[in-house]
Amino acid sequence: MLTLKSVQAGYGRLPVLKGISLHVRPGEVVTLIGGNGAGKTTTLQAICGLLPPRKGLIEFAGQELNRLSPERIVALGLALVPEGRRVFRTLSVSANLELGAFHRQDQKQARRDLGELQERFPILKERSRQPAGTLSGGEQQILAIGRALMARPRLLMLDEPSMGLAPRMVTQVYEILKELKEAGTTILLVEQNARAALKVADRGYVLETGRIILDGTAAELKEDPEVQRAYLGKGYREVWE
Amino acid sequence: MFLQQLLNGLTTGSVYALIALGYTMIYGILGLINFAQGEIYMCGAFVAVLLLATGKVNFYLAFAAGMVAAALLGVALERVAFRPLRGAHPLVPLISAIGASIFLQSLALLLFGPNDRPFPIQFTFSTITVAGLPLSTLQGAILAAALGLMGLLMVFVRYTRYGKAIVACALDRDTARLMGINVDRMVALTFFIGSALSGAAGVMMAIYYNATYPRMGLLPGLKAFSAAILGGVGNIPGAILGGLLLGVAESLGAAYVSSGYKDAIAFAILIGVLLLRPQGILKGRGD
Amino acid sequence: MAAYLLHLAILAGIYIILAVSLNLIIGYAGQVSLGHAAFYGIGAYASALAALHWHFPFPLAALGAMLVTGGCGLALGLPTLRLKEDYLAIVTLGFGVIVDLVFLNLEVTGGPDGLVGIPSPRLLGLSFRPQPLYLLLVILAVFLVLGFTYLLVRSYHGRALRAIRDHETTAQVMGINTPAYKIVIFSLAAALAGLAGSLYAHYITFINPESFGLHTSILILCMVVLGGMGSIIGSVLGAIALAVLPEMLRQFQAYQDLIYGALLVALLIWRPEGLLGRGKLSLKFLTRG
Numbered sequence A: 001m002l003t004l005k006s007v008q009a010g011y012g013r014l015p016v017l018k019g020i021s022l023h024v025r026p027g028e029v030v031t032l033i034g035g036n037g038a039g040k041t042t043t044l045q046a047i048c049g050l051l052p053p054r055k056g057l058i059e060f061a062g063q064e065l066n067r068l069s070p071e072r073i074v075a076l077g078l079a080l081v082p083e084g085r086r087v088f089r090t091l092s093v094s095a096n097l098e099l100g101a102f103h104r105q106d107q108k109q110a111r112r113d114l115g116e117l118q119e120r121f122p123i124l125k126e127r128s129r130q131p132a133g134t135l136s137g138g139e140q141q142i143l144a145i146g147r148a149l150m151a152r153p154r155l156l157m158l159d160e161p162s163m164g165l166a167p168r169m170v171t172q173v174y175e176i177l178k179e180l181k182e183a184g185t186t187i188l189l190v191e192q193n194a195r196a197a198l199k200v201a202d203r204g205y206v207l208e209t210g211r212i213i214l215d216g217t218a219a220e221l222k223e224d225p226e227v228q229r230a231y232l233g234k235g236y237r238e239v240w241e
Numbered sequence B: 001m002f003l004q005q006l007l008n009g010l011t012t013g014s015v016y017a018l019i020a021l022g023y024t025m026i027y028g029i030l031g032l033i034n035f036a037q038g039e040i041y042m043c044g045a046f047v048a049v050l051l052l053a054t055g056k057v058n059f060y061l062a063f064a065a066g067m068v069a070a071a072l073l074g075v076a077l078e079r080v081a082f083r084p085l086r087g088a089h090p091l092v093p094l095i096s097a098i099g100a101s102i103f104l105q106s107l108a109l110l111l112f113g114p115n116d117r118p119f120p121i122q123f124t125f126s127t128i129t130v131a132g133l134p135l136s137t138l139q140g141a142i143l144a145a146a147l148g149l150m151g152l153l154m155v156f157v158r159y160t161r162y163g164k165a166i167v168a169c170a171l172d173r174d175t176a177r178l179m180g181i182n183v184d185r186m187v188a189l190t191f192f193i194g195s196a197l198s199g200a201a202g203v204m205m206a207i208y209y210n211a212t213y214p215r216m217g218l219l220p221g222l223k224a225f226s227a228a229i230l231g232g233v234g235n236i237p238g239a240i241l242g243g244l245l246l247g248v249a250e251s252l253g254a255a256y257v258s259s260g261y262k263d264a265i266a267f268a269i270l271i272g273v274l275l276l277r278p279q280g281i282l283k284g285r286g287d
Numbered sequence C: 001m002a003a004y005l006l007h008l009a010i011l012a013g014i015y016i017i018l019a020v021s022l023n024l025i026i027g028y029a030g031q032v033s034l035g036h037a038a039f040y041g042i043g044a045y046a047s048a049l050a051a052l053h054w055h056f057p058f059p060l061a062a063l064g065a066m067l068v069t070g071g072c073g074l075a076l077g078l079p080t081l082r083l084k085e086d087y088l089a090i091v092t093l094g095f096g097v098i099v100d101l102v103f104l105n106l107e108v109t110g111g112p113d114g115l116v117g118i119p120s121p122r123l124l125g126l127s128f129r130p131q132p133l134y135l136l137l138v139i140l141a142v143f144l145v146l147g148f149t150y151l152l153v154r155s156y157h158g159r160a161l162r163a164i165r166d167h168e169t170t171a172q173v174m175g176i177n178t179p180a181y182k183i184v185i186f187s188l189a190a191a192l193a194g195l196a197g198s199l200y201a202h203y204i205t206f207i208n209p210e211s212f213g214l215h216t217s218i219l220i221l222c223m224v225v226l227g228g229m230g231s232i233i234g235s236v237l238g239a240i241a242l243a244v245l246p247e248m249l250r251q252f253q254a255y256q257d258l259i260y261g262a263l264l265v266a267l268l269i270w271r272p273e274g275l276l277g278r279g280k281l282s283l284k285f286l287t288r289g
């Protein structure tokens, strides 16, 4: 469904991605794990068109994305839950959700989806008139996921959804991801929290300084000594029980 | 006397507020000040006046045409003087807008000459007494129209899909793009709406002062800018409040302090506000 | 004819001082002033009044004019230079309007008629009334200003200023006191504009508010942009070009502002580094990406 072939990208003269290849098949949950500054966010930005790649090929559902603008890419059925949530702080919770469906042609259906979404995440209904910036971090993360779902994406991408959240909220967010997976949603999940990510993912890639150094099924990665040492080792808090 | 001045002030203030809305909206979305806002106002006035002078167009149509012409000029201006310069040092679009402002002003001077044009149709305005206050129906009409337009704008921004999209672009451009919002189109829409309001302001002032001339936009433009800062740049209710306050301050100042320095009052207030509370009365996006 | 050429040369010299000083604000403090003509005017009036009322000799009058304008620059810069560049542009524009109103309304400035009979400079018993001598005086002033500017931008402080212009936050983090720098540069530039005003007043010998309006501010701005923002030599060339060109294109006078306006927009889009300067200090390159 999504394919990256030797993608290179960077900021100014600085190269960050040094040739990345990965793919996501329909219905799969794929995780991309890596430490700080590995280039995970950069990869997602390249896919979304916010940072057009220098070299390589990005393909989604048979369409080349390399030269498309973010708004065109999003319209093809890709949605991103950005790093740090990035909710529209002064707009109300419901306005944030509505904007998630901005590009959709079927605005009537979108309004129905909004209702359903609010049933599913009661917090988004209770706070629907409140400015999004006044929500707690975890609530904002749920809002950001809800906003992305409002696009009815064919591929949902999340950038470190557990970042900065209390363990209880991490559990809740991953609960949502698990439900989405069971409903058949295709997901590309970027995480530093490898333990949590590998529990929900089918497959994974490990990114280090702009290169994929490992890939395999979630089970393989969990058993890999390198991954265990660097990403699952001691000092990493167990937050997914 | 005092109440009369207050009313005069509210009338001109409501017009400043309309122009200030244009400044504030454009600042909100681009972080730039459209220096040529005053010329857009002038354009609205000229189009309405010239159309009415033909004697073939009715007043409402001419008013609407003035607004549309101003709006289109605003959109064109964004394409020519702002868009190619996006991402450059902020001085660059600022100077380019100054250039555009001079260009438009001197173009109007060449086309229409320096003299004042009276408003082509005569309205029969009377003075009515409302709650013991003498209110000219002209002032009443301007106030009502200006407040009505402001109300429409607020409804647009708060409750419509495109209004929210504009706010989203102003808050976080990249994330807005991830929602599938075409930022260029929203910027154009913002220029369209902000300029239409300035065009309406131009027509109203052309009637109020019975004078339309190429440099008519200079001072109202500057004062509206001051009003936008007063209310906190990027803040829509702030721009309205700032415009009304400035109009009243100017009117009272001219009556009780000195009429020779009437035009200086707005700037004195502007400098005072920047000194004491640079974020404006209501908090704005300005820094 | 010779007299006319001398006249043009003297005006060009005055414009050079104005353009170079505005370029200090634009190219080195990263701000736009639209009130430069107001400082020019304040300098002219201050110097003229000092000479007319108190019989100050020219050097003292010029110095006094610089002090007054520098003080005005300080007063205006203090509240606004902390803020975004757009504010200063509008505040200086408003300042220009206020100053214009003051010249028109005050009694000592002679209202719309202005001041007449401003004495020509005399130094050591020598009158500088004859144009060639006045030109020498202006050239001397131009060289002083250029030398001063050159030393300033080459100094440690000049580098600090460029750092501020290009990356204000970084400069601040590096411990450069950016607001203080901006304020100092702004009032210095105002003082230089005051010097230009003084030179103008004592040359023309009669002044009125018309010479110091927005139109003049914009002319100076065009000179800077034409020559290239941040390029001192560019400002010199830009000032000469725009002082001389209009005289050569008299029949197009009605179109002058139209052309200037279009020129500003077109230059910024196609050649932001300016037409005449070498453009190594283009603001655009330095801040992209």
Ligand SMILES: Nc1ncnc2c1ncn2[C@@H]1O[C@H](COP(=O)(O)OP(=O)(O)OP(=O)(O)O)[C@@H](O)[C@H]1O
Pocket (backbone or CB within 6 Å): A011, A014, A016, A034, A035, A036, A037, A038, A039, A040, A041, A042, A043, A083, A192
């Ligand atoms: N806007 C930018 N400009 C310049 N360099 C950047 C920019 N954003 C990121 N970088 C650099 O690119 C590299 C990769 O950053 P990226 O944000 O993709 O890492 P990441 O894997 O998402 O890290 P984290 O887990 O901390 O979010 C880093 O070295 C970073 O400094």
Ligand SMILES: [Mg+2]
Pocket (backbone or CB within 6 Å): A040, A041, A042, A083, A159, A160
């Ligand atoms: Mg990241």
